[in-house]
Amino acid sequence: MEVRVDAVELRRVELPLVAPFRAAWGVETVRSALLVRVLGPGPDGWGECVAMRDPGYSAESVDAAEGLLRTRLVPLVVGGTVAPAEVAGRLAGICGHPMAKAALELAVLDAGLRAAGQTLAAHLGGTRTVVDAGVSVGLMDSEAELLDAVAAYLEQGYRRVKLKIVPGRDVGPVAAVRARFGDDVALQVDANGAYRLADADHLAELDAFDLLLIEQPLADDDLTGHAELGRRLRTPICLDESITSAAAARTALALGACRVINIKAGRVGGYLEARRVHDVCVAAGAPAWCGGMLETGLGRAANVALASLPGFTLPGDLSASDRYFRRDLTAPFVLSDGQLTVPQGPGLGVEVDGDALAELTSAVTLVRAGA
Ligand code: OSB
Ligand code: MG
Numbered sequence: 001m002e003v004r005v006d007a008v009e010l011r012r013v014e015l016p017l018v019a020p021f022r023a024a025w026g027v028e029t030v031r032s033a034l035l036v037r038v039l040g041p042g043p044d045g046w047g048e049c050v051a052m053r054d055p056g057y058s059a060e061s062v063d064a065a066e067g068l069l070r071t072r073l074v075p076l077v078v079g080g081t082v083a084p085a086e087v088a089g090r091l092a093g094i095c096g097h098p099m100a101k102a103a104l105e106l107a108v109l110d111a112g113l114r115a116a117g118q119t120l121a122a123h124l125g126g127t128r129t130v131v132d133a134g135v136s137v138g139l140m141d142s143e144a145e146l147l148d149a150v151a152a153y154l155e156q157g158y159r160r161v162k163l164k165i166v167p168g169r170d171v172g173p174v175a176a177v178r179a180r181f182g183d184d185v186a187l188q189v190d191a192n193g194a195y196r197l198a199d200a201d202h203l204a205e206l207d208a209f210d211l212l213l214i215e216q217p218l219a220d221d222d223l224t225g226h227a228e229l230g231r232r233l234r235t236p237i238c239l240d241e242s243i244t245s246a247a248a249a250r251t252a253l254a255l256g257a258c259r260v261i262n263i264k265a266g267r268v269g270g271y272l273e274a275r276r277v278h279d280v281c282v283a284a285g286a287p288a289w290c291g292g293m294l295e296t297g298l299g300r301a302a303n304v305a306l307a308s309l310p311g312f313t314l315p316g317d318l319s320a321s322d323r324y325f326r327r328d329l330t331a332p333f334v335l336s337d338g339q340l341t342v343p344q345g346p347g348l349g350v351e352v353d354g355d356a357l358a359e360l361t362s363a364v365t366l367v368r369a370g371a
Pocket of ligand 2 (some may be wrong): 215262
C-alpha cells in the first residue's frame with residue numbers, strides 16, 4: 001500500500017472539556033490537540049497527536065510535537081510515496097517523540113486505507129464489532145464530588161471505572177466507592193507514577209477492595225521496583241508509562257514488573273507498534289487493554305479499532321465523546337449498553353465535521369516538500 005504525500009497539514013484544535021481532568025501529572029481544562037492531515041491524489045488521511053499541553057505525563061508536549069513534525073518529521077515523508085509500514089523506519093533517525101511519530105504514521109495509514117477501502121480495525125486484525133467502554137475518573141476535590149461522578153457514569157452504563165489516585169487520595173476514595181456502589185463494579189486505579197517502593201505497605205491496603213489492577217504505581221523507569229512491589233501486592237500491577245515499545249513490554253513481562261499492560265498507540269510510536277505490543281501480550285498470556293489520552297473523535301476511532309483485537313481482554317479507557325467534550329470533531333461516539341461500535345467505514349471510518357473543525361481550530365500550518 002503506497003501513499004503519495006504531496007503536503008501535510010498540521011492543525012491545532014482546542015476542545016474545552018466538560019469538566020477539568022486532574023491526575024498526578026497535572027490538570028487539563030481544554031484539550032489542545034494536534035491533527036495531522038496527509039494530502040495527496042487520494043482521500044485525505046487523518047492522524048491525531050495525543051501529546052498533552054504540558055510535558056507532565058511524558059516528555060512530549062503538543063508544542064514540541066508540532067515543532068518537530070514541521071521541521072523534522074514531515075519533511076521525511078512529504079513529496080514522495082511511502083507505505084504506512086515504512087513510516088516508522090523513515091522517522092527512526094529521530095530519537096524519541098513517539099506521539100508525534102504516531103500521529104504522522106496514522107495519517108498516512110488512514111490515507112492508504114481510505115484509498116484501499118479497508119477499515120483500520122480489519123487492517124490491524126480486529127475481530128470484534130463492539131468494544132466494552134471504561135471510564136477514567138480524575139482526582140476530585142471531595143469524596144462527595146467523586147461519588148456523584150461515579151454514580152453518573154454507572155448510570156450511563158460504563159462497564160468499568162478507573163479512579164486516579166495520589167498519596168493522600170487513594171484508600172479512602174476507593175473504600176468510599178466500594179461502600180456506595182458495591183463489589184460488583186469493575187474497579188481499578190491509576191497512580192501515574194506517584195508512589196515509591198517505600199509505600200508498598202500502604203498500597204497493600206488496596207488489596208482489600210478486589211481491584212482489577214493498579215496502574216503505574218511507581219516511576220516509569222523503575223521496572224525492578226514494580227517487580228518487587230508486585231510480590232508484595234495481591235492486586236495485579238498494570239504498566240502504562242513504562243511500556244514504550246513491544247520490546248519494553250517483553251522486558252517488563254519477563255521481569256515480572258507487571259501482569260497486565262495498558263496499550264496506547266501514541267506512547268509506543270504508532271498503531272502498528274501497538275499491534276506488536278498486543279502480540280507480545282497474547283504470546284505471554286498477559287491481559288491487555290486500550291488506554292486513552294482524551295482523544296477527539298479521530299483518535300477515539302483509531303483506539304476503538306485497536307481495541308477490537310482479540311488480546312484486548314479488559315475494558316479500555318474508551319468512553320463516549322460526551323465524557324470529555326460538549327462538541328467533538330466527528331459525529332460523537334455514544335454508549336450502547338456500555339459499549340462503543342467499531343467504525344465500519346474505510347480508514348478511521350469517521351468523518352470530520354467541517355463546521356466543528358473550523359470553529360475549534362486555533363492554527364493551521366501547511367508543510368510541503370522542500371519548504
Ligand atoms: O494515565 O491513562 C493515563 C489521560 C491523559 C494522560 C494519561 C492518562 C489519561 C487517562 C484518561 O487516564 C484516559 C481517557 O479516558 O482518555
Ligand atoms: Mg495511565
